Amino acid sequence: MKRLLYFALVIVSFVLFTVNVQPIQAQSNCDPSYPDVCIAPAPPDLDCDEIPYRNFRVVGGDPHGFDRDRDGIGCES
Numbered sequence: 786m787k788r789l790l791y792f793a794l795v796i797v798s799f800v801l802f803t804v805n806v807q808p809i810q811a812q813s814n815c816d817p818s819y820p821d822v823c824i825a826p827a828p829p830d831l832d833c834d835e836i837p838y839r840n841f842r843v844v845g846g847d848p849h850g851f852d853r854d855r856d857g858i859g860c861e862s
């Protein structure tokens with residue numbers, strides 16, 4: 786019974802570790818100016834035809850210049 790409990794604890798720890806680590810890794814290369822999509826920070830400077838996203842939220846600095854008209858929506862189509 787003790788072994789089963791230990792095994793369950795290892796599984797739970799592994800799941801929690803995986804769940805906690807993955808978002809950090811996923812966000813580490815995403816520019817915070819584009820919170821709804823994941824776009825790597827500049828440099829290199831990207832243009833709309835180099836990314837697969839359209840009509841996404843743009844906040845803050847907009848280092849890639851996706852929101853030229855400054856209405857908060859990037860790469861409008």
Ligand SMILES: [Ca+2]
Nearest residue numbers: 852854856858
């Ligand atoms: Ca815009």
